[in-house]
Amino acid sequence: MPRRGSGNQIRTDDSVRLELLSSGHARQLERFELNNRDFFASRIGDRGDDYFAHFDERLAELVEENRVGTSLLGVLVDPREEVVARVNITDIHQSDSTEIGSRVAKSVQGRGIARTGVRLALELAAAHGVRVVHARVAADNPASRRVLKVCGFEATGPAPSPDGSSRAFTGYVIRLGAETEMPRGEAKDHS
Ligand SMILES: CC(C)(COP(=O)(O)OP(=O)(O)OC[C@H]1O[C@@H](n2cnc3c(N)ncnc32)[C@H](O)[C@@H]1OP(=O)(O)O)[C@@H](O)C(=O)NCCC(=O)NCCS
Numbered sequence: 538m539p540r541r542g543s544g545n546q547i548r549t550d551d552s553v554r555l556e557l558l559s560s561g562h563a564r565q566l567e568r569f570e571l572n573n574r575d576f577f578a579s580r581i582g583d584r585g586d587d588y589f590a591h592f593d594e595r596l597a598e599l600v601e602e603n604r605v606g607t608s609l610l611g612v613l614v615d616p617r618e619e620v621v622a623r624v625n626i627t628d629i630h631q632s633d634s635t636e637i638g639s640r641v642a643k644s645v646q647g648r649g650i651a652r653t654g655v656r657l658a659l660e661l662a663a664a665h666g667v668r669v670v671h672a673r674v675a676a677d678n679p680a681s682r683r684v685l686k687v688c689g690f691e692a693t694g695p696a697p698s699p700d701g702s703s704r705a706f707t708g709y710v711i712r713l714g715a716e717t718e719m720p721r722g723e724a725k726d727h728s
Contacts, residue, residue, distance in 0.1 A: 553613040553621060553650060555657040557603050560596065562612055562620065567592050569612075569620040569642060576643040580678070582701065606630065609662055613641075613654045621645050624654040626662050632669045635662075639684070651684045659688065663713040672709040673699065685709045 549555070556562070567589075574583065588595060602608040607630050613622040622641040628634040637658065641650045662670060673696045674681045689711050696708030 550653045550657060552648075553615055553653060555611050555613055555624065555654060555661065558596070558599050558610045558612055559603075560600055563593055563596055565614070565618070565620040566596065566612060566623075569623070573640070573642050577640055581640070581675075602627075606665070609658060609665065609667075611654070611658055611661070613650060613657075615645075622650050622654050624651075624658040626658055626667070626670060629662060629665060629667045632667070635667060635670045637670050637672050639681075647680075651680075652687055655684055655688045659711065659713060668713050670711050670713065673697075673706045674709065675702070675704040675706055677704065682707070685711075 558566070570577075570584065570592075571589065577583070599608075599610045603610055607628065609626045609629055611624045612620045613624065615621045620642075622639060622645075624637070624639045626635060626637045628636060637655065639651050639654055639658075641654070659670060670690075672685055672690060674685065690709040691711070693708040693710050696706045698704060698706050
């Protein structure tokens with residue numbers, strides 16, 4: 538069972554801890570993005586040099602989104618205190634436009650980190666009163682589709698491509714109850 542952290546801001550699992558982004562994550566988060574820049578660029582597109590040139594300003598904007606409660610923007614931290622993944626749920630104040638997204642470090646792919654992170658983020662969202670979460674997945678991203686499916690999302694059909702992408706996307710949705718407990722699935726090896 539995940540354990541609830543103080544102030545509903547933290548969820549933990551055996552392998553990783555979900556924390557809402559804060560300015561204290563700056564250097565770990567920058568390391569995560571830089572170390573995995575080529576990997577993410579090959580899978581979903583590059584953030585661009587400007588993102589890294591203005592990293593701290595961008596982080597401050599995200600921290601503000603968390604503070605005012607329009608988004609739940611999280612990082613997954615491993616026992617060495619390194620950021621190994623990000624999981625974001627944006628626009629939680631507008632149930633039609635909530636959207637979850639995740640990215641996991643190349644070095645820990647396929648170990649259930651995304652599944653765990655999405656599950657923890659959904660539990661946190663439910664605790665914040667969020668009842669509907671949407672997602673979009675590119676047709677050529679089977680790992681992401683699988684993660685959403687095992688976490689309980691249902692496909693809703695073709696969805697608009699995010700800005701800057703020309704790939705075909707499918708929409709997904711999950712409805713959360715007040716006592717949301719996400720499907721655990723079979724045990725994963727997090728070693
Ligand atoms: C998609 C992503 C987040 C998945 O992270 P992850 O930690 O490796 O995911 P998990 O280990 O929790 O689960 C991946 C699942 O996809 C499956 N999978 C992986 N590659 C697959 C493929 N080519 N075809 C079918 N299934 C595949 C895995 O077997 C696993 O399913 P299982 O648990 O039933 O065995 C990660 O690959 C990533 O960061 N990609 C780049 C960013 C991205 O695409 N983000 C999503 C945007 S919507």
